[in-house]
Amino acid sequence: MNADSYIHGNSFYHRFDVRPKLLFTLLYIIIAFMISSWYGLLLAAALPVLVLMHAAGAREALSSIRRLLPVVILLYLFMPLQSRDGIPLLSIGSAVIVTEEGFLTAFRISMRFIALSSVLMLLIATTRSGTIIAGLRFYRLPYNASLLLSILLRFIPYLGALFSQIRDSMSLRLQEGKRGFPIMPSVTAFIVAAVRMIPDTASALEERGFGRPGASDAMRLGNAPHLFTQFVFGAILPLIFMIAVR
Amino acid sequence: MTGRKTALHISLIAVSAAIVAVFTIAIRIPVPATSGYISLCDAAVVFIASAFGPFTGFIAGGLGTAAADLAGGYPQFALLSFIAHGLEALVVGLIAKYGSNGLLMRIISAIAAIAMVAGGYLLLEVLILRLTFPVAAVEVPMNMLQSGAGAVIGLALCSAVRKAYRNIDSLRW
Numbered sequence: 001m002n003a004d005s006y007i008h009g010n011s012f013y014h015r016f017d018v019r020p021k022l023l024f025t026l027l028y029i030i031i032a033f034m035i036s037s038w039y040g041l042l043l044a045a046a047l048p049v050l051v052l053m054h055a056a057g058a059r060e061a062l063s064s065i066r067r068l069l070p071v072v073i074l075l076y077l078f079m080p081l082q083s084r085d086g087i088p089l090l091s092i093g094s095a096v097i098v099t100e101e102g103f104l105t106a107f108r109i110s111m112r113f114i115a116l117s118s119v120l121m122l123l124i125a126t127t128r129s130g131t132i133i134a135g136l137r138f139y140r141l142p143y144n145a146s147l148l149l150s151i152l153l154r155f156i157p158y159l160g161a162l163f164s165q166i167r168d169s170m171s172l173r174l175q176e177g178k179r180g181f182p183i184m185p186s187v188t189a190f191i192v193a194a195v196r197m198i199p200d201t202a203s204a205l206e207e208r209g210f211g212r213p214g215a216s217d218a219m220r221l222g223n224a225p226h227l228f229t230q231f232v233f234g235a236i237l238p239l240i241f242m243i244a245v246r
Numbered sequence: 247m248t249g250r251k252t253a254l255h256i257s258l259i260a261v262s263a264a265i266v267a268v269f270t271i272a273i274r275i276p277v278p279a280t281s282g283y284i285s286l287c288d289a290a291v292v293f294i295a296s297a298f299g300p301f302t303g304f305i306a307g308g309l310g311t312a313a314a315d316l317a318g319g320y321p322q323f324a325l326l327s328f329i330a331h332g333l334e335a336l337v338v339g340l341i342a343k344y345g346s347n348g349l350l351m352r353i354i355s356a357i358a359a360i361a362m363v364a365g366g367y368l369l370l371e372v373l374i375l376r377l378t379f380p381v382a383a384v385e386v387p388m389n390m391l392q393s394g395a396g397a398v399i400g401l402a403l404c405s406a407v408r409k410a411y412r413n414i415d416s417l418r419w
């Protein structure tokens with residue numbers, strides 16, 4: 001089990017520092033909700049998908065889009081039926097089934113949904129989770145919260161492997177010919193093993209200097225080359241995009 | 247002393263959130279009728295809220311499900327999961343803290359969990375993701391089934407783990 005969706009690469013978005021990248025992501029999400037023209041929304045959805053294709057490869061980008069398809073299909077099935085105002089596009093007899101307004105509303109919502117999902121996907125596919133936490137720390141995320149997140153990210157794969165071991169050993173207890181694993185004994189054993197780690201983890205934190213002055217400095221990011229320029233791009237590019245297509 | 251307590255609280259919340267994430271990602275029970283599956287995240291959320299209290303439940307339940315959404319390729323649902331499952335844990339934790347340990351309270355806990363998850367996702371998908379009401383409502387029966395099954399398993403787990411590890415109550419705060 002992997003708690004990190006990072007895809008190794010050397011694209012320009014991979015090299016973009018996490019601090020301006022977080023600012024860019026936030027601004028892009030806000031702007032996606034402010035754009036109202038159909039071509040602007042189409043571009044807002046397409047842009048992060050294209051960058052994701054460049055940064056992580058076409059296969060990964062298409063796999064991300066495929067996960068969004070059920071919601072998008074549902075939107076096109078239900079939304080036009082709700083909105084009856086505007087120019088009719090499809091009628092059966094005197095009953096109007098789909099109007100231009102209904103279709104455009106479904107289009108706007110689906111494009112915003114794809115834009116929001118793909119820009120977030122772009123962030124987590126091109127940045128390691130530890131770096132994202134360090135970036136959030138730059139934006140004044142409290143030290144204790146940063147520490148909690150980093151322990152969480154380390155424990156997910158570890159506990160995932162532990163659960164697999166317990167599940168495999170429990171499946172051996174099943175009668176011959178039966179498949180699967182006994183759920184209740186497996187999850188009970190897993191939780192007991194995980195809960196026993198809590199006091200040990202607390203002691204390990206103390207031993208590593210938790211609570212002492214200067215302990216929080218370990219999570220700080222250093223200076224990156226052209227950081228100011230990257231910040232300017234991270235803030236200005238979404239604004240230029242919004243002015244151009246709004 | 248305060249430093250030791252804070253270290254213990256951070257470890258408790260982090261390990262609990264990791265348990266929720268593992269339950270969400272790794273444990274999936276297939277539902278042949280719909281060709282879908284039920285994840286056991288609600289079982290972990292209900293267990294943690296009942297065993298460790300409402301505050302631990304809220305943070306661990308919210309963070310664990312949000313982390314699983316991020317890792318599983320559904321980042322757009324991370325905020326929704328944080329709020330819906332966090333509130334589910336908060337309500338279940340408060341019922342466990344101030345209510346009795348009887349069957350009636352367990353039934354009320356299960357109903358509260360179902361209401362918070364199914365109602366929470368419906369409302370948040372409409373308000374935050376701007377999905378339309380009929381589209382968001384499609385998920386309601388599945389969410390009710392998942393949270394209902396999760397609540398029953400979570401409450402049963404709480405009793406089973408208490409029997410196997412008696413020190414668990416010393417971690418509650």
